[in-house]
Amino acid sequence: MSSPQANAAPIYGYLAEFDDKDALFACAKAARARGLTEIEAYTPTPLHGLPEILGYKNYVPHMVFMGGLIGVLTGFGLCYWVSVLEYPLNIGGKPFNSWQAFVVPTFETMILFASLTAVFGMIILNGLPQPYHPVFNVEKFARCSSDRFFFIVLSRDPKFDLNETRRFLAEQKALSVDEVPH
Amino acid sequence: MSQSTHHADQDALIGPGHTMATLTDKISDIVLTKKHPLQWFAVTGIAAIFASLLALTVVNLFFTGIGVWGPNNPVGWGFDIINFVWWIGIGHAGTLISAILLLLRQEWRTSINRSAEAMTVFAVMCAGMYPLLHTGRPWLAYWLLPIPNSMGIWPQFRSPLIWDVFAVSTYATVSMLFWYVGLIPDFAVLRDKATKKVQKVVYGMLALGWRNAARHWDRYETAYLLLAGMSTPLVLSVHTVVSFDFAAGIIPGWHTTVFPPYFVAGAIFAGFAMVLTLSIPLRIWYGVDDLITDKHLDNMAKVLLATGWIVTYGYGLEAFMCFYSGSTYEEFMLLNRLQGPYAFQYWSLLLTNCVLPQIMWVPKLRRNIWALYFVAMSVNIGMWLERYVIIVVSLHRDFLPSSWGMYAGSRWDWAMFLGTLGFFTTMFMLFIRFLPMISIAEMKALVPHKPGLATGSRHAAAHH
Numbered sequence: 001m002s003s004p005q006a007n008a009a010p011i012y013g014y015l016a017e018f019d020d021k022d023a024l025f026a027c028a029k030a031a032r033a034r035g036l037t038e039i040e041a042y043t044p045t046p047l048h049g050l051p052e053i054l055g056y057k058n059y060v061p062h063m064v065f066m067g068g069l070i071g072v073l074t075g076f077g078l079c080y081w082v083s084v085l086e087y088p089l090n091i092g093g094k095p096f097n098s099w100q101a102f103v104v105p106t107f108e109t110m111i112l113f114a115s116l117t118a119v120f121g122m123i124i125l126n127g128l129p130q131p132y133h134p135v136f137n138v139e140k141f142a143r144c145s146s147d148r149f150f151f152i153v154l155s156r157d158p159k160f161d162l163n164e165t166r167r168f169l170a171e172q173k174a175l176s177v178d179e180v181p182h
Numbered sequence: 183m184s185q186s187t188h189h190a191d192q193d194a195l196i197g198p199g200h201t202m203a204t205l206t207d208k209i210s211d212i213v214l215t216k217k218h219p220l221q222w223f224a225v226t227g228i229a230a231i232f233a234s235l236l237a238l239t240v241v242n243l244f245f246t247g248i249g250v251w252g253p254n255n256p257v258g259w260g261f262d263i264i265n266f267v268w269w270i271g272i273g274h275a276g277t278l279i280s281a282i283l284l285l286l287r288q289e290w291r292t293s294i295n296r297s298a299e300a301m302t303v304f305a306v307m308c309a310g311m312y313p314l315l316h317t318g319r320p321w322l323a324y325w326l327l328p329i330p331n332s333m334g335i336w337p338q339f340r341s342p343l344i345w346d347v348f349a350v351s352t353y354a355t356v357s358m359l360f361w362y363v364g365l366i367p368d369f370a371v372l373r374d375k376a377t378k379k380v381q382k383v384v385y386g387m388l389a390l391g392w393r394n395a396a397r398h399w400d401r402y403e404t405a406y407l408l409l410a411g412m413s414t415p416l417v418l419s420v421h422t423v424v425s426f427d428f429a430a431g432i433i434p435g436w437h438t439t440v441f442p443p444y445f446v447a448g449a450i451f452a453g454f455a456m457v458l459t460l461s462i463p464l465r466i467w468y469g470v471d472d473l474i475t476d477k478h479l480d481n482m483a484k485v486l487l488a489t490g491w492i493v494t495y496g497y498g499l500e501a502f503m504c505f506y507s508g509s510t511y512e513e514f515m516l517l518n519r520l521q522g523p524y525a526f527q528y529w530s531l532l533l534t535n536c537v538l539p540q541i542m543w544v545p546k547l548r549r550n551i552w553a554l555y556f557v558a559m560s561v562n563i564g565m566w567l568e569r570y571v572i573i574v575v576s577l578h579r580d581f582l583p584s585s586w587g588m589y590a591g592s593r594w595d596w597a598m599f600l601g602t603l604g605f606f607t608t609m610f611m612l613f614i615r616f617l618p619m620i621s622i623a624e625m626k627a628l629v630p631h632k633p634g635l636a637t638g639s640r641h642a643a644a645h646h
Contacts, residue, residue: 122405130391147202
């Protein structure tokens with residue numbers, strides 16, 4: 001336990017550990033009710049409803065839609081440019097712009113672009129790859145990927161207070177509350 | 183009350199007494215600490231020998247040319263396309279399990295989806311080798327792609343063959359992405375559980391720094407669901423396009439509209455047979471019958487039975503259309519299948535694909551691993567024969583009797599086929615050794631949630 005300092009935050013935040021998801025939900029709701037904003041929960045499996053409590057906007061669907069749209073334009077554009085403008089070939093008397101036949105490559109590029117956007121969009125929006133993160137400094141955090149739930153209040157939260165926030169987390173049904181060093 | 187409890191046990195998707203922690207330990211220990219059974223070493227060793235045989239056949243092919251294979255005039259397509267279609271079809275069950283069953287909220291997919299996705303990736307690798315190698319000059323395979331080249335020529339986008347390039351390369355890419363995304367949280371589990379430095383570093387890098395944050399999970403689930411939603415039409419399009427390779431030609435027996443649905447059903451049929459072929463030994467060797475339960479085997483057998491009937495309907499409709507069309511060539515093609523030089527292959531495929539799987543109507547046999555293994559092997563062989571019959575029988579009797587011929591795979595054909603089987607098995611065994619063969623993160627969602635205990639997610643709790 002380091003002694004609290006007055007102004008500059010000496011730690012990254014406080015990490016509370018739970019063995020039950022209901023307690024985690026209660027803690028997240030209580031934190032929002034107190035007006036804390038720089039908060040995050042860590043859970044072994046996705047818990048529906050939790051991100052809404054934490055408050056954020058998920059932009060993955062918008063990105064995937066744009067990716068798919070660009071895929072459609074790219075695929076059809078490629079077929080059209082090759083078959084009509086750059087290298088027109090008379091194949092069985094079919095029109096140069098045989099758009100029905102171009103549907104298949106266009107469909108495949110749409111799926112390809114949208115899938116790549118979904119995966120890399122998710123990874124980038126999540127700020128990954130991130131080799132270092134302060135929460136890993138807490139040894140017991142390794143159990144998060146097994147069966148423990150964690151809740152963190154970051155020191156950069158305007159309402160963060162070394163004593164107040166710690167007391168708030170201790171009042172929840174937490175197994176432990178730890179300091180997270182930077 | 184006691185009866186319903188008994189019934190619930192029999193149909194449980196997860197063995198009794200599992201918590202999130204025991205699941206995590208059980209699955210990750212197989213990779214991190216468990217000693218692998220003798221069978222693992224035996225199978226991997228033998229498979230690696232066959233994988234080396236593949237390397238040998240490829241070298242021979244490069245130095246000699248595709249003359250070492252069996253195709254001739256009039257049978258210009260042989261083992262290369264038969265095996266391509268067989269392998270890519272096998273891959274489709276993996277996508278079906280991971281994508282379509284996810285969208286249909288079939289929770290039983292969870293313990294088999296990881297290994298089925300691995301199977302997909304390796305099967306697509308085997309499939310992809312054939313079109314590349316059958317060009318004869320694989321170092322010029324980039325000519326297939328629409329990229330600027332010194333000859334100033336471009337692909338012809340009205341041909342199903344270029345559609346195949348787009349469909350298969352997209353499918354390979356998306357299958358690998360889907361598999362990797364599913365693995366990210368499990369890599370994080372392995373990183374956190376690992377005791378050896380090298381394991382910690384390697385799995386840590388692969389996990390990309392995943393830390394199970396709630397916001398991350400939300401974006402992750404969205405991306406995963408969208409991938410599933412896109413893989414579903416993708417997988418249907420891939421085998422449809424593969425069937426267009428045939429259906430767009432005017433060869434008797436190929437030029438038919440039933441091909442796309444019947445090819446897709448056949449692909450799922452073959453793929454489920456391969457999933458059973460792989461998961462039954464896993465269950466025994468690694469004692470995971472509390473995760474891949476009898477209920478899973480039962481469901482897979484039912485899918486096998488259902489898709490088997492779609493395929494059977496396809497065979498029936500094909501035969502009917504040969505007479506109904508009034509085309510002499512079509513009619514001759516069917517009679518030639520029934521009593522021509524390849525009649526043995528045709529009747530064998532009807533036996534292995536349509537008749538033998540019918541034992542799955544008996545509920546007891548659906549939970550008997552020996553009966554299941556027998557049926558799975560029967561379908562593996564039957565679906566290979568199906569492609570053999572479609573390709574060889576239609577081609578070997580050309581329109582003019584003066585152009586008739588016969589086809590048989592050469593020993594290099596057979597060596598390469600055995601080689602891809604060895605490569606596939608080796609890759610799958612390495613997957614078992616180094617990656618969690620069951621999705622840890624998804625299995626945890628199936629643990630029933632008891633308030634006050636460290637278990638379960640809301641999703642599972644709402645379900646019970």
